[in-house]
Each structure stands twice: as structure tokens, then as C-alpha cells.
Amino acid sequence: MSKKGVIISTSTLSKTFFSYIPTDSFIARLHPLTKLGLLFILSVIAYMFNNIIDLLALLILDIILILLTKVPVFSKKFLKIIGGYLLANSSIFIAWCLFSQRAGSITYFETTIIIVKDIWIWNILITDQTIYYASRIALRSLIMFFLALMFFIGTTDRDLIHGLRSIKVPFTICLIINLIFRGIAMFQNDFQIIKEAMQTRGVEFKRASIPQKIRNFVSIFIAMIVLLFKKTEEMANSIESRGIPFRSKNRTIYHYFPLKKKDFVIFAAVLMFFAFSIYLRIYNYSLVDFLLNYIPRIISFIPITLIW
Numbered sequence: 001m002s003k004k005g006v007i008i009s010t011s012t013l014s015k016t017f018f019s020y021i022p023t024d025s026f027i028a029r030l031h032p033l034t035k036l037g038l039l040f041i042l043s044v045i046a047y048m049f050n051n052i053i054d055l056l057a058l059l060i061l062d063i064i065l066i067l068l069t070k071v072p073v074f075s076k077k078f079l080k081i082i083g084g085y086l087l088a089n090s091s092i093f094i095a096w097c098l099f100s101q102r103a104g105s106i107t108y109f110e111t112t113i114i115i116v117k118d119i120w121i122w123n124i125l126i127t128d129q130t131i132y133y134a135s136r137i138a139l140r141s142l143i144m145f146f147l148a149l150m151f152f153i154g155t156t157d158r159d160l161i162h163g164l165r166s167i168k169v170p171f172t173i174c175l176i177i178n179l180i181f182r183g184i185a186m187f188q189n190d191f192q193i194i195k196e197a198m199q200t201r202g203v204e205f206k207r208a209s210i211p212q213k214i215r216n217f218v219s220i221f222i223a224m225i226v227l228l229f230k231k232t233e234e235m236a237n238s239i240e241s242r243g244i245p246f247r248s249k250n251r252t253i254y255h256y257f258p259l260k261k262k263d264f265v266i267f268a269a270v271l272m273f274f275a276f277s278i279y280l281r282i283y284n285y286s287l288v289d290f291l292l293n294y295i296p297r298i299i300s301f302i303p304i305t306l307i308w
């Protein structure tokens with residue numbers, strides 16, 4: 001459907017890398033460059049914050065951005081992904097507590113393990129500072145995960161190419177990056193299809209023994225490697241048959257993504273937040289403490305200013 005030369009999509013859903021997103025959601029209507037900016041700048045801010053409360057506030061912001069996609073993140077599919085990452089993140093927290101040694105004011109556990117005749121000595125020292133630093137690393141990892149999840153469930157492959165092209169990334173590099181991320185989504189779909197096909201032939205996964213499960217998954221990955229080569233050849237033939245000129249500078253654009261006012265507003269807000277984070281890091285302030293201390297003063301000062 002077109003109106004005055006502008007293509008208008010009548011579909012209510014768009015296929016992203018890992019899901020379908022409603023086209024009327026807030027994240028779906030953002031410019032691709034805005035999504036890339038949110039992903040990059042918020043990731044940098046996560047490494048600038050040192051306070052646990054500030055990292056929790058940033059994590060809440062990430063969760064709000066995910067909810068704005070209107071994707072059912074509480075479905076069984078996403079809960080498996082989130083649960084798997086939470087389990088991996090817990091292992092990072094435990095490993096940091098066991099293998100890092102930081103002196104603190106409170107010591108919760110301390111021991112020395114001699115492995116082989118006094119050659120390798122493993123000192124375990126868990127203090128309040130150990131838990132503090134381990135919590136920071138786990139929260140930063142969780143923030144990065146939710147940011148990546150927001151980006152990949154809220155961005156189509158077309159959005160990714162257009163966003164990279166907006167910052168003058170060469171088309172060949174854009175296509176390679178797009179194919180890499182699309183390959184990840186295809187890998188997930190192929191894995192599920194092959195597993196279901198094996199189950200219809202009587203292959204048991206849940207009740208099978210551990211050696212049998214290993215053999216089953218090896219069979220799945222062998223089939224996926226064969227499919228990978230076939231799809232790679234099909235994709236290469238498709239690119240060649242369409243005559244895509246990788247070095248052409250004057251490429252035609254079928255879908256146009258203009259920057260809107262809300263994109264500029266979000267960019268300005270994120271950049272101000274980034275500059276403010278640098279200020280907080282230089283003077284070693286906490287974001288939450290700063291807001292709790294200064295916002296009431298600013299609010300109380302506004303009526304006086306209006307009266308004056």
C-alpha cells in the first residue's frame with residue numbers, strides 16, 4: 001500500500017532476529033540509529049557506575065525498555081533464555097567469590113586448599129568487599145544481557161543495516177554483520193526443527209541417559225553443519241542472482257527511515273545522561289543519592305522562581 005510515493009506497511013508484526021515485535025510498539029517505531037545509540041551508550045554507562053544501587057536503577061531502566069517492545073518476554077521461550085543466562089550469571093558470581101581475594105572489614109569465610117603437595121595453594125577469602133565486587137560484575141553482565149535482548153527482539157535485519165549505513169559503515173560490512181546475526185537466529189530455529197523431527201521418529205531426550213543425550217545432540221549438530229553449508233550456498237546464489245553490487249556508492253533505498261523528533265529527544269536525553277554519568281564518576285557521586293538530595297531542592301526552588 002502506498003501514499004504519495006511512501007510505502008506504508010499494513011502488517012501489525014515485524015520479524016526481528018529472535019521474535020516478532022508489534023509495529024506500534026515504542027521500540028519498533030524508533031529509528032535504527034537510536035536503538036544502536038541506546039545499546040552503545042547505556043553499555044558504556046554500565047561500566048562507569050560503581051554503586052550497586054545505581055546499577056540496579058540502570059537494570060530497571062533496561063527492563064522498562066524491554067517491556068516497551070510489547071513482546072511477550074514472560075512466555076516459555078524467553079523465560080528459558082533468561083533463566084539460562086541467570087544461571088550462567090550466578091556461576092560468574094560464585095567464581096568471582098571463590099577465586100578473587102579482596103580484604104574487607106567483615107570476613108565471612110576463609111580457608112586454604114592445598115591441591116598437590118604444596119605446589120598449588122588455593123586461598124579462598126570471602127569478605128564483604130568480595131561480595132560487593134562480585135555483585136557489581138554480575139549486575140553489569142545482567143545489564144549488558146538485557147540491553148542485547150532489547151536490541152535483538154526490537155530490531156529487524158533491515159533496521160540493523162539501515163542503522164549501520166546511517167553512520168557511514170560500508171555496505172559489505174553491514175551485510176556481513178547482518179548475516180552473522182541472522183545466522184544465530186537461523187541456528188536456533190534449525191536446532192528446534194531438527195530436535196522435533198528426531199522426537200517424531202522416537203528419539204527420547206528427556207528420559208534418555210546422559211551418554212544417549214550426548215549422542216543425540218551430536219547427531220543434531222552434525223545435521224546443523226550440513227544445513228549450514230546448504231544455506232550458505234543458497235544465500236550466496238541469491239546474492240549473486242540479485243546482482244547486489246558490494247562496491248556501488250549509489251545504491252537505491254526501497255525503505256526509508258527518517259529521523260523523527262522523538263529520536264532527537266531520546267538522543268539528547270541519553271547524551272545528557274552520559275555526560276552526567278561522567279560528572280558523577282569524576283567526583284565519585286552516586287546517581288540515586290544525588291537525585292534524592294538535589295531533586296527536592298530543585299522542586300522547592302521552582303515555586304520561588306515563579307513567584308519572583
